[in-house]
Each structure stands twice: as C-alpha cells, then as structure tokens.
Amino acid sequence: MKLKGVLLYSGGLDSTLAGLICEKLGIEIYPYHLKTPFCKCPKTSGNKITFLKNIKLEVAGIDYIKEVVFSPKYGYGRGMNPCIDCRIYLFKKAKKYLAEIKGDLLITGEVLSQRPKSQHFHQLMIIEKEAEVKGIVLRPLSAKLLPPTIFEEKGLIDREKLYAIKGRERKEQIRLLQEFGIFEIPPTSCGCLLVDENFSKRLKDFKDNLKGDFDLIDIEILKIGRHFRVDGKKYVIGRNKEENERLIKLGEIKNYLLIIPQNFNAPVLLSPDKEIEEKMFNLLSAYSKDKKKNFLVIIKKGKEIIKEENIIIASTPQKEDFQVYKI
Template identity: 35%
Template structure:
C-alpha cells in the first residue's frame, strides 16, 4: 500500500490522535513505533493496530540512542535524565529514512506547542526542525494552526483547515478527541512512558553511563533487570545485579558477557546474581555479593543462613565458597540526590564549554577522577 505520511507513535494519546486526524483526510498513514532500553514496547504494536485501526511498524533505535548518550546529548538533560531534544532529533532523522524508503511525502508527530517544558517550546521545536533537517516534511497535526504553515500544508498534501491549533499543557481537547477518534478502545496515557524521566531508573542508568568504560545497549538492558548494587573500593567500582524473580534470573543468564561472573546457589531456591566484569573482582568482593544475594533467598533462609555459592564464568564453574547470608553488605548505589548533582555538574560543564566538540566524552567519572589526580 502506498504511504503518504510516516507518523511517529510513542504509545501516548497525542501521537495516535495525530495519525487519526491525517487518516480522516484520506491520507495513507504508516505509523512507526521506536524502541530502546528506555522507552517503547514492540509487543504492543499489534495490539494498537487492532485497537486503534492503524498500520504500525516497530523500529529499534537502541544503538543510535545509546551512542547519543555516550557522546553526551548536545542539548542536555531535562528534569531527570531525559535528553528530550536530542531524542526528538534522533527519532525524526530515523523517521526520515522511513519516509524515503516508503516513498512518503511527510512525517507527522504528536508534538503540541508548549506542552512539555523541554522539547515542545516554540524555539526548541524550531531547533529540532533544523537539526533533524525535516523543515520541508514535518507536520504537527495537533498544533498546526498554532504554528506557521509548513511546506507540507502549502503543497496541498494536507488540508491545514482540518488540522488543529492546540497549545499548552491542558489535556481537555485531547481527551475529547479521544472519545471521537478512539472510541471504545480505552484512552492511552498522555505520554508513551519513558524510563529516563523516572528517578529510580535514572539512578541506574547514570551509573552505567558514567562508570562503565564503554556502556552498551546490553548494559542498559541489564540496568533494567533485577536489583542493582554498586560498590566502590580502592578507586574501583563494582556493579552487581541480582534477580527478584525467575524472569530476572533468566535475563541475567542472557545478558551475561564473557568477563562476567554468575553467582548461583545450587540446590536451594535463591536468586542468581551477575557480577559485571566479575573476573576482575577480588575474591572478597564476590563473597560480599554472594552474602547479600543469599540474604534475599527467603525460603532457603528458613532452613539455614549458610549456603554454597558457585561462581560461573562463560558457563563453566570457576570456583565456589561457603557464605553466610548478610543483608548489611554495602551495595547501595548513590542516592538520587547525588546522581542529580552529578548530572547538574555535567550540564554546567557542557554549557560553560558552549558545546564545543567534546571528543565523544561522556562524563566518565573514573576517567575524570584520574585526570584530576595528575
């Protein structure tokens, strides 16, 4: 089926409404739902297609997104760890590829002027247009009349008079539109849900981004999994993940890398734990991790607080020890307040530098510490 417009859908109400508004004009719309470890859910696409009568394809932008984080988002972070402006630019660039691939003539997004403080301010929306190089093809159907006419509207592809002029943070208009365009299907949440806006997740991600030498997609997937612990000793930082349930345990096995050590307690119902780069860990650190992990084996502890932990590397038994459960092992990651300070310090530094080429430098704390020491 030929496609007129590629519409970005996050899973939030505004993007679905944008697609529906264009379809009402008789345009053929192909929706693209982008995913990464931080946002999106590919499994929802089929459900949304049936529920809202849309054509939706899924596109994984994990690698590109993690690269952007590693290089440091040019426009900084929002309230938490959300690099919204860089994210929008990245998504529009990706959408442009789909537009060309499908021979479409325009890209639509659910952006509403003034709705979100970081990426939907009028001046920022213009920056996004420019940097994503989509000025000639982007339309924002919900806010079109609150903005200057776009080349797509002028070309006649889209009838501007049938688009809307919503602006501001209110949700009233969108909610009444939902009743018209998405009846009987349940009103989707306002946004698509992004983990980077949540403090608890940001706490995990920032640690990975700044403490891992070359943070990868797999690292952020690991940060999404299980309980997380961090510990600093002798200038080194140690990252521990331990399962809360069977699903976490399975994920830990799948996310294991070559230099990781998997901690397991054979013969008893206990969580698995993953020591990232564990082959480099001193023995006392692995033992400490095992003591903490065992303290979460509630059923097994009713029998005995002692158990044998086996250290696996590359699927092979690497060693073992007898440990005593101990919840007081110090593996608590830094508080959100500390992380927020680090993010602010990074932002300040970047802004002071007036965004020069940062040589791909993310705020790698370990590197900075050693540079300070010299």
C-alpha cells in the same frame, strides 16, 4: 494530488489522533514506530485504526545509546532523558523512511508546551532545523499555533481543519478521539525508562564507570534486579526466581561472574567486574530469606564453573548495611 505522510507513531493518544485527523484530510498515512532500548511502548495496533495495518517498526540500537543518550548536544531532562536529541534522531530516521516511500511530509502528535523538555516552541524549531525537516512537519493538534508547513501555504492542506491545542491537558484530544468512534483511550505517555528517576541513577552510574565497550545486554541487565556499587565494584542481585534465571542467562552470554546459591534461599549475584570479594557473600546473606552464616554456592564465570564453595561468614549482615551502596 494525494499527499503521503509518515506518521511518527508512538502508540499513544496524541499520535493516534494526529494520524486519524490527517487521514480524514485525505493524506495517505504511513505510520512509523521506533522502539528504543528504553521504551516500555504501548501496543502498536488497534482494530479500529485502519492506517496501522501498514505500520513500519524499527528498533534503535547501540548507536542510539552512544550517540544520543550518552552524548546529547542539548542535555538531559530531569532524568537521563535527552529528549531534544532523541527527537532529532527520530526525525532523521523518519525522514529516511519518508524518502523510501517517496512521501511528502512528516506528521507528529506533538502538542505545543505539553512536554517541558521537547515541546516548547523553540525546542520544536531546533528539532526541525537539526533534522533538516523545516517546513515539512505537520503537527495537526497544534498546527494553528505554529508556522504553516509548505503544504498549508500551497493550499494542499486546509489549515482551518487543523487544531490549536496547547498544554498538558488531554480533555480535547480524548473528545476528538471519541468523535472518531474510539472510546478505548490509548496511553498518554510513551513509557520511557529514561525519565524514571531510579533507572536514570543506574544508567548514570553505568555511564560514569564504563571501562570499555558495552552492548545491549549490559543495558538489559540494568533493567533487572537490585544494583549496588561497592568499593567501585558492581553487583546485581535478582529479586525473584524469574530475575535470577535471567541474570544467569545474561551473565553466561557476557562471561560475567555469577554466584549461584545452592542450599539456601538467596538471590543470584552477577558482577561484571569478575573478581570474587567477601562483600558479595555478605550481600547474598543479607538478602537471603534464611540468614545462614554457612552456605554453599557455585561460582561461575560465564558458562564455566570455577568452583563450588562452602562460605562461612562471621556475622549476619542486614539489608540496611548495603543501603549506602544501592544504585
């Protein structure tokens, strides 16, 4: 009997290796890649890896943010990373795919004690229990240190051909990958923005100041430019031409306030709060290259131009004046 396994594939070193090991054991591999709005995921293809030809890609949407990132049952790591809840969500999704393909087991590249927030023994067990996948998750890299799956118990998978890797070192995984003839080493982390300290600060501020509903465009805006919260109001300014253009595009879609400098070299400003405040112009002046006290801007709400205004400011504000408002 050939077992069919859904591989939770991140594009990284461990999940790639887990797939190769299981393929060698004769398991038919169905890679499954879930991209979250916070993923800076590595490329999910590789010429030498045949099982990636039938990869299933899915995107986690707004429900992931509302239910997992903003209300985690098991709390956060050092940033806004709800790793245990995130893994439970991922396992549940993969389990659905497993049912679709009428498969037998889930395979992951998890390594015991590699990640502090989700890969200690008790955390792995919580994830299995909550996702209702107990006994069907094979972690080939650490399997010998974990309870056997039902497939090992039945003798359908030879436990002796699995590994007992533990901890953060990657030397053994790299050595094994090279045994499979792969010398281009995939990245070792999934590149999740939720573990980034600065991004987490922004996301927390966004969550704490939510007044109504939000969508994925609001999350995209969090990834762009410099962010400030001034007297409760949120201002975003671009750091370069590309970001300025992107802010205009997203602000137009969301019907947010946009201030677009005309005759001076300054960033575009976006504000979801929609009220025009003097501090906005001071901020633009502080971050402008030519430090004008008198300048022209177009003020838009979404696509609609509200007015074109000549702004006169009393002093020349400095970037440092806004340091305390930065998020």
